[in-house]
Amino acid sequence: MRSPTIAIYFVQKCLQNLPAQPELQHKLLEKNHISPSLLYKPNARVPGENYANLSRDTMQSMGDEIMGFGSQAQKLGCWATMTELAASAPNLGEALKRLTRFYRLIPWGLSTKLEIHGDMTNISLTPSVANAQLDPYLYESFLFYIHRTANWLIGRQIPLHRVDFNFSEMPQAAEYWNLFLTKNIHYQQPRAQIQFSASLLEQNIHISPQALNKFLAHVNFAMITQSYTSKSWYYKVGASLEAKLEDKPSFADIANDLNLHPHTLRSYLREEGFQYQDIKDRVRCDSAIFHLSHTGCSVEETAALIGFSEASAFIRSFKKWTGAKPMEYKKQR
Incomplete structure (x- = not known):
């Protein structure tokens, strides 16, 4: 995608x-x-x-x-140094031990901890000073970076069993579904943490010097664009839909592409907590922003490329999705 x-x-x-x-x-x-x-x-x-x-x-x-x-x-270079240490570990378990130990040595406000409870692993963040009030962004962004780095280390997406935050639900809560690839997110918990299967700690790590240099060249971009073969139906539906937006495919067309009956596909999406319209809106929105911001397409051309018969209908939908007019994205160029 x-x-x-x-x-x-x-x-x-x-x-x-x-x-x-x-x-x-x-x-x-x-x-x-x-x-x-x-x-x-x-x-x-x-x-x-x-x-x-x-x-x-x-x-x-x-x-x-x-x-x-x-x-x-x-200081600049902390993440790169930690990544080099983790990438040289023999397996994911040792890599994450190095990561959490490294960040306990840096006085930045949070303490990182790796724990194993039965068949589950937790990586948690707690204030270094009791009752310290730190911005939720520090927790959400650092857990995101830990998860995406762990994925990169073993070359596959690590399914998260749950994500806990130690703050109240935020207006952007739906954004976390895409960042952590799960809807099992809980708020006002004792600590911020991600949880996944402990069996994955045994996964071997084989990072070449070239792969390490490429990853560190622009870590932020590598994290955001990261994708692996996924069993997520949300991802599969989005990829299928994006490939044929201009043809205005129906839900039945998408189900057929995935060799499923429409009722079965709706059931799978419901189990993941998503509805088809939510996915369709997000794919159309992302595609529209891409065409407006990067390809030089006009508003009318963009509307056609994402499956709208009339530019006016596209403009109304775009304002509903983003609160902005399409031309505001054209001006970014």
């Missing part, structure tokens, strides 16, 4: 700790082709590549890999 789009919430977080530097904020947005007007539209989305570049540039501008969200700045 095409690179995903990212909720404007995460763009806002990139800039949150630069409030006294409006010129730098504007420069970073302009460099990465993100219209400032989108910051004030809570449903807006941006291309994943643009967000990845923005987060990288913000970290470099601040000299802090956690962009001011920790109790102390995290």
Whole structure:
């Protein structure tokens, strides 16, 4: 599937700790082709590549890999050093031990811990100082990076049994479904953590120097665009739909592509917590943003490419999805 789009919430977080530097904020947005007007539209989305570049540039501008969200700045190069240590481990279990041990040595506000309980493994984050109030972004982003790095180390997606957050449900909660590839997410828990099968800890690691260098060349982009052969019906339906948007396929057409009866496919999606219309809207939205932002297509051309007969209907739907007009994405170019 095409690179995903990212909720404007995460763009806002990139800039949150630069409030006294409006010129730098504007420069970073302009460099990465993100219209400032989108910051004030809570449903807006941006291309994943643009967000990845923005987060990288913000970290470099601040000299802090956690962009001011920790109790102390995290020097540039910490993640690369940890990744090199983890990539040289013989298996995933040892790699994650190294990761959690490494980040316990850095005074950044959180303590990382790896635990095994029966057939489940937990990787948790807790404040280094009891009752310290840290921004939810620090928890959600770091757990995301740990999960995606673990996937990369063994070359496959690690299905998460559950994700726990130690804060209340946020307006962008639905975004976590895509970030962690699960709907089994819980809030107001004693600690933030991800949980998965302990059997995966035995998976061997074989990372070549070339693969390591490629991963570290742009970690943020590698994380966001990561994809592996997946058993997720959400992913399969989205990929099938994206390949033929212009032909306006019906749900029955998609089911036929997947060699399933429509009732069976709906049941599979329901088990994962998704409805077909949700997937269709997201695929159309992501595809529209791609065509508007990257290919130079007009609004009318974009409407046709994603299956709309009339540009006016596309514009209405696009505003419903993002809160913005299609032309605001054209201006990013």
